[in-house]
Amino acid sequence: MINNLRITFLGTGTSQGIPIIGSTHPVCLSDNPKDKRLRVSVLLSWGKYNYVIDCGPDFRQQMLRSNVDHLDGILYTHEHSDHTAGLDDIRPFFFRQGNIPVFAHNRVVQSLKKRFDYIFQEENKYPGAPTVDINLVKNNEPFLIGDRKVTPINVLHNKLQVFGYRIGDFTYLTDVKTVMPEEIEKIKGSKVIVVSALRIEPHISHFNLEEALRFIKEVNPEKAYLTHISHLLGFHDEVEKMLPNNVHLAYDNLTITI
Incomplete structure (x- = not known):
């Protein structure tokens, strides 16, 4: 028997987070905890396994806040x-x-090697540095995490290739602007999808709210959650009221189970 998949939204904000340093925008000054967003990431948990999708600058804070004591990848x-x-x-x-x-x-691996060269050194490595095991992800080549199959979803972030991931009935897509028809077919049938929706106005490399809702309608999941949200999308509670019944704004610490 496969355990239910639990998804915890570790962060739901865009690259600067909300509030933005020094900003006096009303959303950045909001007292509503749902308007305070760390950089985007999710924790996938089932049985004895914990995996995260993305590991941004708020990772330490997110792990402490969610009381994560082990990480499988x-x-x-x-x-x-x-x-x-x-x-x-x-x-x-x-x-x-x-x-x-x-x-x-x-x-992405080559970028990490440049930015975190001390982690990937093979000789004279600093003893306090961590070590990783590299697993290359390739389009159209599913792979396993724990006992679950992951299907990569190939999308574009402006012109940059980005991978989304489908794990069973759950699909996660962030920093997405273009999804080709063959990739949409991989997503269809998902019960729950998470997709980025940066703001109201169009953006060169991200779905805005209108584009995200159009994409959700095409894929037709039971439920969808919006993430990678900037302050320019608006106040959480006000935007939530505007959405279709099966679509919700994700917020930090939200946990859902599939």
């Missing part, structure tokens, strides 16, 4: 800093568990 969507900058903070997990598996496109 990291799935990367792409190499931008808000999705990768927390890699060094896997050290407590590495010290207890040993090498931490990472799953990423080869281009």
Whole structure:
């Protein structure tokens, strides 16, 4: 019997988070906890397993807040800093568990090697640095995490290739602007999807709210959650009232089970 998949939204904000440093925008000044968003990431948990999708600059805070005591691996969507900058903070997990598996496109791995060269050194490595086991993700090649199959979803973030992931009835897509028809077919049938919706106005490399809702309607899941949200989308409670019945704004610490 496969355990239910539990998804915890570790962060639901865009690259600057909400509030933005020094901003006086009304959403940044909001007292509503749902308007305070760390950088985007989710924790996938079932049975004895814990995996995260992306490992951004708020990773340490997110792990402490969610009381995560072990980590079985990291799935990367792409190499931008808000999705990768927390890699060094896997050290407590590495010290207890040993090498931490990472799953990423080869281009992303090469970027990590440049930015975190001390982690990937093979000779004269600093003894306090963590070590990772690299697993390359390739389009149209499913792979296993724990006892579950993952199907990569190939999308574009402006012109940059990004991977989304489908695990059973759950699909996660962030930093997406274009999804080709053959990739949409991989997503259809998902009970729950998570997709980015940056703001109201169009953006060169992200779905805005209108585009995200159009995409959700095409894929037709039972439920959808919006993430990678900027302050320009508006106040959480006000936007939530505007959405179709099967669509919700995700917020930090929200947990759903499939």
